[in-house]
Amino acid sequence: MNIVITGTSSGIGRSLAEHLLARGHQVWGLARSDQAGFAQTHPEGFHSTRCDVADPHSVEAARDAIAAAWPHVDGLVACAGTHKAIGPAMGVPAADWCADVRANLDGTYLPIRAFAGLLRRTPRRAKIVCFSGGGATKARPGFSAYGVAKTAVVRLVETIAAEEADTALDINAIAPGAIPTPLTDAIIARGPEGVGQVEYDSAVRLKQAGAEALAKAIGLVDWLLSPASDGIRGRLIAAPWDPWQTLGNHATAIAGAADVYTLRRVLPEDRGLKF
Numbered sequence: 001m002n003i004v005i006t007g008t009s010s011g012i013g014r015s016l017a018e019h020l021l022a023r024g025h026q027v028w029g030l031a032r033s034d035q036a037g038f039a040q041t042h043p044e045g046f047h048s049t050r051c052d053v054a055d056p057h058s059v060e061a062a063r064d065a066i067a068a069a070w071p072h073v074d075g076l077v078a079c080a081g082t083h084k085a086i087g088p089a090m091g092v093p094a095a096d097w098c099a100d101v102r103a104n105l106d107g108t109y110l111p112i113r114a115f116a117g118l119l120r121r122t123p124r125r126a127k128i129v130c131f132s133g134g135g136a137t138k139a140r141p142g143f144s145a146y147g148v149a150k151t152a153v154v155r156l157v158e159t160i161a162a163e164e165a166d167t168a169l170d171i172n173a174i175a176p177g178a179i180p181t182p183l184t185d186a187i188i189a190r191g192p193e194g195v196g197q198v199e200y201d202s203a204v205r206l207k208q209a210g211a212e213a214l215a216k217a218i219g220l221v222d223w224l225l226s227p228a229s230d231g232i233r234g235r236l237i238a239a240p241w242d243p244w245q246t247l248g249n250h251a252t253a254i255a256g257a258a259d260v261y262t263l264r265r266v267l268p269e270d271r272g273l274k275f
Contacts, residue, residue: 007080072121104149161234176217
């Protein structure tokens with residue numbers, strides 16, 4: 001497969017690129033950092049372009065470079081992300097808050113929009129995998145911008161899946177679970193006084209034991225890129241908790257259940273309450 005991955009200079013993106021290259025795929029990595037060193041160690045399969053995924057002109061330039069080399073793109077994985085605006089929503093700098101939303105939300109939407117044409121040219125079912133994450137399914141104090149953006153990514157995935165219902169495109173979001181990345185290091189660096197004791201302790205534990213969670217997240221992305229997941233679309237799937245390895249056997253049932261693996265409003269009667 002020809003696969004484009006955003007955020008391949010470090011963290012999950014780099015680990016995912018290494019995994020997919022080992023599986024024999026062609027990978028084109030987009031990141032703001034230079035990746036020439038990594039490309040030299042993978043001369044047969046890895047290509048890279050420096051790109052700010054929150055800048056439409058930068059993304060379109062990267063798209064044009066890839067289109068000149070590849071006749072089509074089979075899969076797009078949008079996993080670039082950041083959370084610099086750490087602290088209470090009412091107190092963090094407004095510029096940092098807005099920058100986080102742009103990096104995580106625009107940085108997902110813009111690559112999807114830019115690579116739609118190349119994805120439509122693939123001779124197989126096209127695959128898009130977007131990263132949701134902490135704060136998307138419940139409030140996460142101290143990380144409002146990150147949580148807001150990741151929640152919006154889920155709704156973006158649902159909306160595109162509905163708009164592309166008659167096309168051979170599967171788009172999904174994943175919750176990777178707690179995985180140590182440079183974002184984890186940023187939390188630890190702020191200390192409990194900057195992020196709260198709960199977040200700090202969680203990051204420290206995560207730093208000590210995260211290999212298994214990373215393997216599950218990479219496995220889920222690999223599965224979503226494969227024919228085994230054909231027909232699964234518009235869903236938020238959690239790598240550590242959901243039985244994703246067998247969901248392909250239930251694609252028809254899942255398609256008919258509008259609220260399965262989605263974010264939905266809960267009514268009082270759903271909890272046996274009467275107001």
